[in-house]
Amino acid sequence: MKTRTKQSLKAIKIGIYGNVVLALFKMTVGLFALSVALIADGVDTISDVVKSIFVYRAIKMASLPPSPEYPYGYGRAETIVTNMVGMSVVFTAILIFMESMKDFGKSNAIGYLMIIGASVSIIGKIGLSFYMFRVGKNYSNQAVLANAKDYLSDVFSSAAVLIGGILIRFTNNTNFDPFASMFVSILIGYMGVEIVKSSIPEIMEKKEAPEIIKGIDDIVNETPYTFHPHLVRIRKLGPYYLVDMHVELPGRMSLKKSHEVVTYIEKKIKTRFPQVKDVIIHSEPIGGGKDNWGES
């Protein structure tokens, strides 16, 4: 297994264990504190654990080599899971919002216990999410980054619980508990939408990596006999890029020679940009290339 996969998996594992401890702690304290906000915060953390387990499996899957059934490999498993994590975060947010609405005027929350539970949670979550941000950035793993973002959203929600607890201490108005909990749910929902949005470019195969397109133009222009690189398409597959493109070659060049030239370009692109996993080049006689998508 590659370092990227190993480190990503290790980060997810540490996240899972850390969150189980935090969730159990918050929910126990939340029960004693009679606080919906703190219990909601704990439920959100439990859902993080479940999501992390899915992310863990997806990363393992993405590292598998291509198979006859999945000739492009399993890289996009990561993207699918990122999308699902985002959707489930939005769903959790809606549930918590509805639960807190019911609690107005009925809360008996105990302020100082909310303060203790939320403080411990904030310290734990900041530590975990910063660690995961670092791993996710280092290995450009979207799934780990999505997980880290999710943990950070919990920091904000615990902060809302903390403020709610402080306000209850000072005003004796227990409505600050469902109020804090609604605030928590809005933050969670926002983070969820952001996570879903982050997975869309890869699913839709949006134009990627303009610096690689520029580099490909340079390579073709440096190579003898090849002209007018056009319709260069780059898509993202997990940590890798796939390239397909057109070039023009002299019309009378032999098939053997043109194959040599094109193979040379493919190799040169992969050497200059190691993150490019595959290049497919369509060749055509000089003057025959059109620059419009949908025409060849």
Ligand SMILES: [Zn+2]
């Ligand atoms: Zn063309």
